[in-house]
Amino acid sequence: MNFLSRVFRGQGPSSSVIAKERLQLVLVHDRVKISPGMLDRMKDELITVISRYVEIQADAVEVTLTQSKRQSRLVANIPVVGPVRRPGTKRSTGGAGAADGSTFMA
Amino acid sequence: MSATAITITSGKGGVGKTTTTANLGVALAVLGKRVVTIDADIGLRNLDMVMGLENRIVYDLVDVVEGRCRLRQALIRDKRLTELHLLPAAQTRDKTAVSPEQMVEVCNQLRPAFDFILIDSPAGIEQGFKNAIAPADQVIIVTTPEVSAVRDADRIVGLIEAGEKGTPRLILNRLNPDMVRRGQMLSQMDVLEILAIDLLGIIPEDRQVVISTNQGLPLALDGKSPAGQAFRNIAGRLMGQAIPIMALEPEGMLTRLARAIWK
Numbered sequence A: 001m002n003f004l005s006r007v008f009r010g011q012g013p014s015s016s017v018i019a020k021e022r023l024q025l026v027l028v029h030d031r032v033k034i035s036p037g038m039l040d041r042m043k044d045e046l047i048t049v050i051s052r053y054v055e056i057q058a059d060a061v062e063v064t065l066t067q068s069k070r071q072s073r074l075v076a077n078i079p080v081v082g083p084v085r086r087p088g089t090k091r092s093t094g095g096a097g098a099a100d101g102s103t104f105m106a
Numbered sequence B: 001m002s003a004t005a006i007t008i009t010s011g012k013g014g015v016g017k018t019t020t021t022a023n024l025g026v027a028l029a030v031l032g033k034r035v036v037t038i039d040a041d042i043g044l045r046n047l048d049m050v051m052g053l054e055n056r057i058v059y060d061l062v063d064v065v066e067g068r069c070r071l072r073q074a075l076i077r078d079k080r081l082t083e084l085h086l087l088p089a090a091q092t093r094d095k096t097a098v099s100p101e102q103m104v105e106v107c108n109q110l111r112p113a114f115d116f117i118l119i120d121s122p123a124g125i126e127q128g129f130k131n132a133i134a135p136a137d138q139v140i141i142v143t144t145p146e147v148s149a150v151r152d153a154d155r156i157v158g159l160i161e162a163g164e165k166g167t168p169r170l171i172l173n174r175l176n177p178d179m180v181r182r183g184q185m186l187s188q189m190d191v192l193e194i195l196a197i198d199l200l201g202i203i204p205e206d207r208q209v210v211i212s213t214n215q216g217l218p219l220a221l222d223g224k225s226p227a228g229q230a231f232r233n234i235a236g237r238l239m240g241q242a243i244p245i246m247a248l249e250p251e252g253m254l255t256r257l258a259r260a261i262w263k
Helices: A002-008 A015-032 A036-051 B017-030 B061-065 B100-113 B127-133 B147-162 B177-181 B188-195 B208-215 B226-238 B253-262
Strands: A062-068 A071-079 A103-105 B004-009 B035-039 B084-087 B116-120 B138-143 B169-175 B199-204
Touching: A015 A062, A015 A071, A015 B147, A015 B188, A036 A062, A036 A071, B004 B017, B004 B127, B017 B035, B017 B084, B017 B116, B017 B138, B017 B169, B017 B226, B035 B100, B061 B100, B100 B116, B100 B127, B138 B147, B138 B188, B147 B188, B169 B188, B188 B199, B199 B226, B208 B226
Parallel strands: B004 B116, B004 B138, B035 B084, B035 B116, B138 B169, B169 B199
Antiparallel strands: A062 A071, A071 A103
């Protein structure tokens, strides 16, 4: 009886799988006390600050909250397109500055 | 030999704290331990009813704290299990009638005379919870396998760990193996992965719980009930015995058929 009902039921994850995913997502934010909205604002400010030191691909920046066991992590993944330069100095002319698509992890 | 004070809390209401407190108290007393249960839910007392002692209340926790009676006068001794006592809550006051310091003081007075002090915490994270946690040597968190209960339990874990009461342990209540098998309920693995604290025990969903509360006869006394056995196992673990978690089999077809016929 159960086999048949499983065959005729539609595809898609079971409700317990959905529950688990929703819980994990909501708890990551509950635990660090950062709402998704705050995370966005933090990301914008991060982009501003990092941009003073390196040229980055602002639209490809990812800031996420992850966790394993009860340890939460804030992970920023920031694609870098230019060489590192000191704040306030112009980039030097000469060949060295090719975008190499390297990524700066913070 | 001084008592171990254990607070049973949850965050979410209605997940089984009072039922757990009553049944663990009974199970420990059956095993020969001297136990006092304390109802910390001032204003909404229920531990007395679940233990079947509601007609015997003369004085309560607030009377003790405000000096209208001695602690001994407020303790109700269970007639069936003479090693089991209850310190009831007041019904006409609220959680502000008692402070965490006063709870610690009451428990200190009880410690010499008992092996276990079980404190039934109210739901929430406010004064009542703080009162219940203050005297605890150990904390048990009760949750059911539902999103709201687990979310609230997680908050409590954080509060307990921040309050330097050690790491709480989990009782997973009302687990329904059939629903878990069908993917309709979070499994024990799911809940443990999310909360990441040690498991003290699992109580299966059991109709006998309501029946036993109706009668005021805690089901840890009932030899046949799976939930009763689960409570007895947890009591054993609290005493340091290594008891494996009960295997919970989903009902087979024949069992379901029989239940439908004889309902």
